[in-house]
Amino acid sequence: MIKQRETMDICGAEFEVRTRDREVISVKSDSNFGSIDLVEGIVYLNGTMSKPIRDNTLIHEWLHGVGQTYGVDFPEIHICAIASELYRKGFRIETKRVTMPPKASGRNRRS
Numbered sequence: 330m331i332k333q334r335e336t337m338d339i340c341g342a343e344f345e346v347r348t349r350d351r352e353v354i355s356v357k358s359d360s361n362f363g364s365i366d367l368v369e370g371i372v373y374l375n376g377t378m379s380k381p382i383r384d385n386t387l388i389h390e391w392l393h394g395v396g397q398t399y400g401v402d403f404p405e406i407h408i409c410a411i412a413s414e415l416y417r418k419g420f421r422i423e424t425k426r427v428t429m430p431p432k433a434s435g436r437n438r439r440s
């Protein structure tokens with residue numbers, strides 16, 4: 330089966346954007362709006378958010394990814410403020426839909 334997934338770029342690296350149909354449950358979650366897993370390269374979003382909140386959250390998680398990539402531990406309030414102001418000024422994170430080829434084996438996720 331051919332699957333499509335949504336991706337975004339963070340510092341030149343492709344991250345998968347996974348939208349869940351429920352709250353994002355994670356230790357690293359941002360109040361159940363979203364979270365980022367830099368190791369796995371995945372941004373998780375709460376699928377129940379409105380588009381404006383989703384767009385703001387994408388900027389928020391992107392900022393976390395940029396900071397972590399460069400080894401800068403931005404305080405959460407800085408991330409919130411910068412993301413909100415970038416959103417207000419019209420900044421948006423571009424995402425892409427990419428088609429994934431079928432996997433050779435359904436059991437090995439890291440092949």
Ligand SMILES: [Zn+2]
Pocket residue numbers: 359389393405408
């Ligand atoms: Zn955050």
